[in-house]
Amino acid sequence: xxxxxAGVPPLKKxxxxxxxxxxxxxxxxxxxxxxxxxxxxxxFSQMEEYKKVAxxxxxxxxxxxxxxxxxxxxxxxxTEVGASDACEMVKTAVLNCREHLFTISQLRKxxxxxxxxxxxEKPSISKDEITGYIERVDALENQVHALISKCPPNYTKLxxxxxxxxxxxxxxxxxxTKKIESLLQKEQSVRQEMQEMQQSMxxxxxxxxxxxxxxxxxxxxxxxxxIILQKRVDELYLALETLNSTIVDRARDLxxxxxxxxxxxNDCHLKIKELQDKEIDRLEEVAFLVRKYIDTGKKNxxxxxxxxxxxxxxxxxxxxxxxxxxxxxxxxxxQKIEEEVHALRRELERSQVDYLERKASAHxxxxxxxxxxxxxxxxxxxxxxxxxxxxxxxxxxQILQNSTKTVFSSETDIELYQRMIRCSVCCTNIKDVALKxxxxxxxxxxxxxxxxxxxKTCPLCGxxxxxxxxxxxxx
Numbered sequence: 201x202x203x204x205x206a207g208v209p210p211l212k213k214x215x216x217x218x219x220x221x222x223x224x225x226x227x228x229x230x231x232x233x234x235x236x237x238x239x240x241x242x243x244f245s246q247m248e249e250y251k252k253v254a255x256x257x258x259x260x261x262x263x264x265x266x267x268x269x270x271x272x273x274x275x276x277x278x279t280e281v282g283a284s285d286a287c288e289m290v291k292t293a294v295l296n297c298r299e300h301l302f303t304i305s306q307l308r309k310x311x312x313x314x315x316x317x318x319x320x321e322k323p324s325i326s327k328d329e330i331t332g333y334i335e336r337v338d339a340l341e342n343q344v345h346a347l348i349s350k351c352p353p354n355y356t357k358l359x360x361x362x363x364x365x366x367x368x369x370x371x372x373x374x375x376x377t378k379k380i381e382s383l384l385q386k387e388q389s390v391r392q393e394m395q396e397m398q399q400s401m402x403x404x405x406x407x408x409x410x411x412x413x414x415x416x417x418x419x420x421x422x423x424x425x426x427i428i429l430q431k432r433v434d435e436l437y438l439a440l441e442t443l444n445s446t447i448v449d450r451a452r453d454l455x456x457x458x459x460x461x462x463x464x465x466n467d468c469h470l471k472i473k474e475l476q477d478k479e480i481d482r483l484e485e486v487a488f489l490v491r492k493y494i495d496t497g498k499k500n501x502x503x504x505x506x507x508x509x510x511x512x513x514x515x516x517x518x519x520x521x522x523x524x525x526x527x528x529x530x531x532x533x534x535q536k537i538e539e540e541v542h543a544l545r546r547e548l549e550r551s552q553v554d555y556l557e558r559k560a561s562a563h564x565x566x567x568x569x570x571x572x573x574x575x576x577x578x579x580x581x582x583x584x585x586x587x588x589x590x591x592x593x594x595x596x597x598q599i600l601q602n603s604t605k606t607v608f609s610s611e612t613d614i615e616l617y618q619r620m621i622r623c624s625v626c627c628t629n630i631k632d633v634a635l636k637x638x639x640x641x642x643x644x645x646x647x648x649x650x651x652x653x654x655x656k657t658c659p660l661c662g663x664x665x666x667x668x669x670x671x672x673x674x675x
Contacts, residue, residue, distance in 0.1 A: 468583045638663040
């Protein structure tokens with residue numbers, strides 16, 4: 201058995217590659233699929249080799265058994281004639297044994313076929329049981345040969361033992377058929393599971409390819425975003441450097457503008473208050489004029505009533521029939537009445553003139569009131585716009601203060617940054633000139649004064665420089 205197994209090439213040499221790529225742990229899906237296919241091919245080739253060797257062994261064993269049976273028959277025929285019944289019984293027993301051997305060989309073939317397909321679950325019948333049954337058959341054959349070799353044999357006992365062994369063999373064959381049927385059912389279920397697993401593997405491979413494509417796209421996008429962010433960081437760094445130089449000046453300007461806006465708002469409030477006071481005075485004057493207008497109207501009405509009464513009295517006096525009364529009272533009464541009428545007319549004209557003047561002044565004050573209302577609305581509008589602008593400036597100042605707080609953690613950092621952008625020689629001006637020889641930064645006034653005094657060296661390191669080495673920079 202060991203020699204027969206040694207003749208078959210081992211599985212690892214066929215399935216695996218001994219190179220560095222074959223032994224490496226980093227396999228992709230194509231390589232793993234190829235290795236699994238080589239495994240399956242190697243297993244099937246080994247199973248074919250095992251089948252061929254098993255068939256050769258069975259044929260050899262059958263040939264040896266036939267030779268032994270022929271020798272036994274020849275030895276039995278050479279003995280007494282009364283042993284013909286025993287020979288027939290032995291022949292029937294041998295035929296039964298052959299049938300049992302044929303069924304066992306068929307079972308072995310089916311078991312080998314079952315082993316060809318990979319199974320998840322182990323079969324309920326093991327190799328040890330099959331070898332046990334084969335050993336039992338061999339033992340029975342040895343017993344038959346031993347019984348036949350004895351002369352004269354005890355045929356009745358032999359027949360009983362053979363019948364009992366035959367029954368046991370039938371029972372074992374039935375058990376084996378049941379187990380084989382269960383194995384076939386399991387084989388079908390395993391094949392179905394294999395098909396489902398293959399379909400799931402195909403779907404998983406497609407999903408993995410789709411995920412890989414998505415990951416490649418995401419990696420490209422992340423790389424592009426990283427480049428863009430790096431550029432943005434550089435731009436922000438430059439913007440931060442420019443902000444360091446302008447943040448203090450802007451804060452001062454904003455403080456000045458806020459103070460100016462506050463003064464302007466206060467002036468607007470004062471102007472609005474003055475306009476409100478003027479409006480109150482105008483309303484009081486209008487109310488006085490209205491009251492006076494009403495009084496003059498009432499007075500005019502009373503004068504008109506008196507004039508109507510006088511005219512009625514004149515009519516009545518004219519209609520009196522007595523001539524004496526007319527002669528006595530005609531001249532003085534008519535003169536008095538005419539004087540009163542003239543006085544009333546003059547007073548009426550005066551009141552009408554006063555009424556017209558009052559009406560004109562009322563129209564004038566009304567126009568003034570409309571103008572004051574327009575001025576007041578305009579002042580309120582400008583005050584609201586100034587308040588909104590003031591609020592926006594306050595919000596902007598708070599944002600700038602918050603940004604300065606985030607950029608500069610403390611006043612010491614602000615002073616440090618201010619000292620960094622100030623000239624190292626005069627410590628007052630901002631650095632706006634660079635020397636190409638030593639790349640030191642200075643202010644324009646310091647370098648011009650040194651060039652005017654013919655000191656053509658850097659004040660920080662002493663490197664000689666020329667006017668062509670001076671370059672303007674903007675921080």
